[in-house]
Amino acid sequence: METSTPKAHEIEQGEVVEISALAPRFEEHAFPWRQIAGYAASLLLTLGALLLVERRLLPAAWLAPVILALAAVQAGLQLGLFMHLRESLGATWHVLTLALAIVVALGIVILSIWIMAFKSGVS
Amino acid sequence: MAHLLALFFPPSVLRPAELATDAGILLGGAAIVAWLTWRRRWAWLWREWITTVDHKKIGIMYLLFAIVGLMRGGVDALMIRTQLAMPNNTFLGAEHYNEVFTTHGTTMVFFMAMPFIFALFNIAIPLMIGARDVAFPKLNAISFWLFAFAFLLFNMSFLVGGSPNAGWTAYAPLTELHFNPGVGENYYLIALQITGIGTIATGVNFLVTILRLRAKGMTLMKMPLFAWSALITSSLVIFAFPALTIALALTMLDRLFGSTFFTIAHGGMPMMYVNLFWIWGHPEVYILVVPAFGIFSEVVATFSRKRLFGYTAMVGSLIAISLLSYGVWVHHFFTMGAGAAVNAFFGISTMLIAIPTGVKVFNWILTMWGGRIRMTVAMLWQLAFIPTFVIGGATGVMLAVVPGDYQFHNSYFLIAHFHNVLIGGVVFGLFSGLYYWWPKMFGWMLNERQGKWAFWFFLIGFWVTFFPQYLLGLKGMTRRIYVYPPGLGWSTLNLVSTIGAFAMGAGFIILVYSILYSWRHRQPDLTGDPWDGRTLEWSLPSPAPEYNFAVLPRADARDAWWEMKRSGSCGKVSAVAVGPIEMPRRSAVPFLLGLSFFVAGFGAVFSFWTIALFGMAGVIALLLSGWFDEHDHHEIPAEEIRRSQAALGRFES
Numbered sequence: 001m002e003t004s005t006p007k008a009h010e011i012e013q014g015e016v017v018e019i020s021a022l023a024p025r026f027e028e029h030a031f032p033w034r035q036i037a038g039y040a041a042s043l044l045l046t047l048g049a050l051l052l053v054e055r056r057l058l059p060a061a062w063l064a065p066v067i068l069a070l071a072a073v074q075a076g077l078q079l080g081l082f083m084h085l086r087e088s089l090g091a092t093w094h095v096l097t098l099a100l101a102i103v104v105a106l107g108i109v110i111l112s113i114w115i116m117a118f119k120s121g122v123s
Numbered sequence: 124m125a126h127l128l129a130l131f132f133p134p135s136v137l138r139p140a141e142l143a144t145d146a147g148i149l150l151g152g153a154a155i156v157a158w159l160t161w162r163r164r165w166a167w168l169w170r171e172w173i174t175t176v177d178h179k180k181i182g183i184m185y186l187l188f189a190i191v192g193l194m195r196g197g198v199d200a201l202m203i204r205t206q207l208a209m210p211n212n213t214f215l216g217a218e219h220y221n222e223v224f225t226t227h228g229t230t231m232v233f234f235m236a237m238p239f240i241f242a243l244f245n246i247a248i249p250l251m252i253g254a255r256d257v258a259f260p261k262l263n264a265i266s267f268w269l270f271a272f273a274f275l276l277f278n279m280s281f282l283v284g285g286s287p288n289a290g291w292t293a294y295a296p297l298t299e300l301h302f303n304p305g306v307g308e309n310y311y312l313i314a315l316q317i318t319g320i321g322t323i324a325t326g327v328n329f330l331v332t333i334l335r336l337r338a339k340g341m342t343l344m345k346m347p348l349f350a351w352s353a354l355i356t357s358s359l360v361i362f363a364f365p366a367l368t369i370a371l372a373l374t375m376l377d378r379l380f381g382s383t384f385f386t387i388a389h390g391g392m393p394m395m396y397v398n399l400f401w402i403w404g405h406p407e408v409y410i411l412v413v414p415a416f417g418i419f420s421e422v423v424a425t426f427s428r429k430r431l432f433g434y435t436a437m438v439g440s441l442i443a444i445s446l447l448s449y450g451v452w453v454h455h456f457f458t459m460g461a462g463a464a465v466n467a468f469f470g471i472s473t474m475l476i477a478i479p480t481g482v483k484v485f486n487w488i489l490t491m492w493g494g495r496i497r498m499t500v501a502m503l504w505q506l507a508f509i510p511t512f513v514i515g516g517a518t519g520v521m522l523a524v525v526p527g528d529y530q531f532h533n534s535y536f537l538i539a540h541f542h543n544v545l546i547g548g549v550v551f552g553l554f555s556g557l558y559y560w561w562p563k564m565f566g567w568m569l570n571e572r573q574g575k576w577a578f579w580f581f582l583i584g585f586w587v588t589f590f591p592q593y594l595l596g597l598k599g600m601t602r603r604i605y606v607y608p609p610g611l612g613w614s615t616l617n618l619v620s621t622i623g624a625f626a627m628g629a630g631f632i633i634l635v636y637s638i639l640y641s642w643r644h645r646q647p648d649l650t651g652d653p654w655d656g657r658t659l660e661w662s663l664p665s666p667a668p669e670y671n672f673a674v675l676p677r678a679d680a681r682d683a684w685w686e687m688k689r690s691g692s693c694g695k696v697s698a699v700a701v702g703p704i705e706m707p708r709r710s711a712v713p714f715l716l717g718l719s720f721f722v723a724g725f726g727a728v729f730s731f732w733t734i735a736l737f738g739m740a741g742v743i744a745l746l747l748s749g750w751f752d753e754h755d756h757h758e759i760p761a762e763e764i765r766r767s768q769a770a771l772g773r774f775e776s
């Protein structure tokens with residue numbers, strides 16, 4: 001597989017990068033099969049989650065964990081295939097932003113559950 | 124046919140005000156078309172503007188739309204204030220009033236403040252960090268056209284189909300189909316979704332631009348503070364906007380496809396909408412105000428002729444503010460009843476934000492301390508900002524005191540507070556930046572004397588409008604009421620507030636007049652550095668050439684241009700150093716993509732699914748065409764660059 005993204009050591013922090021070098025140009029000469037497969041897989045995973053709920057294919061207790069697992073798989077798929085996680089010019093930023101993303105996402109989920117915990121008394 | 128007519132033109136769009144606007148838009152549109160045809164400007168418009176990917180031109184287009192947005196939102200504001208001027212007034216009916224405050228808030232936030240901010244980012248950031256464009260120029264144009272067509276779609280609502288009317292927050296169950304039939308809310312949901320895609324893309328674009336395209340030698344801690352504020356804003360956009368996307372998408376599913384995420388009657392949870400909305404909403408207010416902080420940091424240093432005081436503390440406080448801003452959102456709905464522990468947590472986290480904000484205020488003041496201050500219009504906005512914003516911040520802390528908030532919540536005290544920060548912080552900052560960077564955008568100066576008139580009208584008008592609203596709030600007047608009886612002690616204060624609003628309107632008209640006046644009586648900026656500036660954009664001619672820098676600069680110090688001037692370099696380049704420059708090629712795809720989204724959005728608003736699918740097919744086709752486009756660059760030969768630089772008088776002799 002041909003990639004044209006410059007290697008980390010070719011580009012130092014703060015160095016001027018010509019615009020064309022920044023464009024996501026991996027797999028220039030090949031047809032983007034991986035991406036299409038990834039897209040199809042994402043659609044299937046979503047459809048799977050929908051069917052599980054629609055057709056009640058699982059006992060209620062299993063439903064939430066299984067759907068969350070499907071979501072995690074899909075998130076990984078998209079990070080790897082569409083967000084260029086595998087090819088970076090400087091891994092520091094990836095690690096930093098990913099860590100921040102995880103903190104923010106977990107924070108939002110946990111705090112939201114805490115905030116909404118009173119709902120049974122209201123609705 | 125009759126069915127369609129009734130759908131497109133319900134009684135709410137056939138009121139005199141709406142019909143008069145229809146007529147105005149038709150006449151104005153016809154005049155523009157006639158002018159373009161008469162002057163043979165269509166090809167020029169297409170080549171130079173519609174298909175451009177140049178960040179400087181995209182910035183100017185954002186600015187134009189932002190000013191139109193300010194006018195639309197401002198007219199709405201004046202309609203609100205006219206209705207409230209007297210007790211038992213009948214200028215607007217209940218339904219009409221709901222629509223007007225909804226479009227006022229939505230327009231001001233999404234179609235005035237956001238594009239105004241992106242205008243200044245586009246114009247200043249690449250020049251400031253020594254880059255030739257943003258990292259993804261075509262994506263930048265896509266962001267703009269998504270915004271522009273969303274603007275069009277949203278503003279179409281009051282002419283065709285009816286306005287949204289559930290407030291700028293669009294809480295369930297006010298948006299529930301059962302309680303709110305008609306297409307108004309669909310316009311809100313879909314237009315914001317479209318502009319939101321563009322906004323997230325802009326966030327990514329500027330994040331990458333700032334991290335990757337800085338001049339040699341410009342480490343992060345040597346960046347101008349406006350660039351820092353753009354970096355922080357971009358990260359806030361990327362992390363916050365998805366929550367809005369979800370909130371809008373779920374509401375759309377409820378309204379268009381019969382799901383019940385927020386429908387209590389079927390086990391849905393409307394409070395979850397409120398929660399999601401503010402997970403985005405609070406970071407959003409920092410998305411609005413952080414760029415203003417950046418602008419002020421540039422303006423105060425330039426016009427005090429001193430380097431910014433406490434650079435590191437300024438950067439640190441920006442980062443602290445951005446992190447804290449994710450953990451305070453419940454302060455928008457303390458009264459929902461989540462219980463003491465939750466409210467106490469979010470009350471305290473909210474108050475914490477006052478600390479880094481205070482640090483910034485002190486640093487601005489200390490920058491001025493002992494400086495040689497020049498009272499330009501840009502600086503006046505800065506001086507007015509500090510006390511105004513501080514008072515807005517202090518009333519914000521009052522609102523964060525939970526028991527107090529049970530009294531203040533949704534009263535005019537709240538309205539006065541957030542206008543205090545949104546106008547006193549965001550709008551003052553944007554006006555300051557407008558005056559500061561205008562010469563760089565257009566190559567001529569704005570008239571300072573008229574600018575000062577506009578400033579005083581706006582500032583005094585602001586306080587006359589909003590100070591009485593604090594008192595009204597304390598006297599129990601709640602927001603979003605369209606009429607009140609006499610004898611409550613509200614009448615005089617409301618009248619005063621309305622008078623102030625018209626003074627602000629006058630300030631806006633003077634500003635627009637002054638822009639037109641300065642255009643006709645052009646006072647060119649020949650040096651490119653009219654303010655004796657400190658950062659790299661002032662090393663370039665005004666306006667900067669297409670490729671910005673003939674030779675990419677080095678920035679070895681903070682305030683790089685100031686240091687260059689001190690060491691005797693004068694922004695000239697040597698002819699031998701000039702080489703060919705590769706630049707992105709203009710493209711019709713961004714405009715057509717916006718158009719396709721518009722068609723799809725229009726179809727979805729009215730549930731005309733064939734039209735919607737047609738639009739989406741256009742979107743997919745255009746994305747694919749962009750994917751396989753290999754010819755998106757062109758090279759400007761060195762000879763041509765030498766010629767244009769020589770014409771600008773930029774060669775070393």
Ligand code: HEM
Pocket residue numbers: 197200201203204224225227228229231232236289290291292538542545546549550588601602603604624627
């Ligand atoms: C030109 C000066 C302005 C005046 C006189 C004005 C006046 C008002 C008034 C009276 C309300 C309350 C309406 C009600 O609750 O019944 C309101 C709401 C609001 N305003 Fe302004 N405003 C102005 C500028 C702005 C600006 C610049 C922004 C934002 C950047 C803004 C954002 C909002 C928002 C978000 C609401 C809440 C709307 C809602 O309740 O859904 N306003 N404005």
Ligand SMILES: [Cu+2]
Pocket residue numbers: 404405408451452454455
């Ligand atoms: Cu908030």
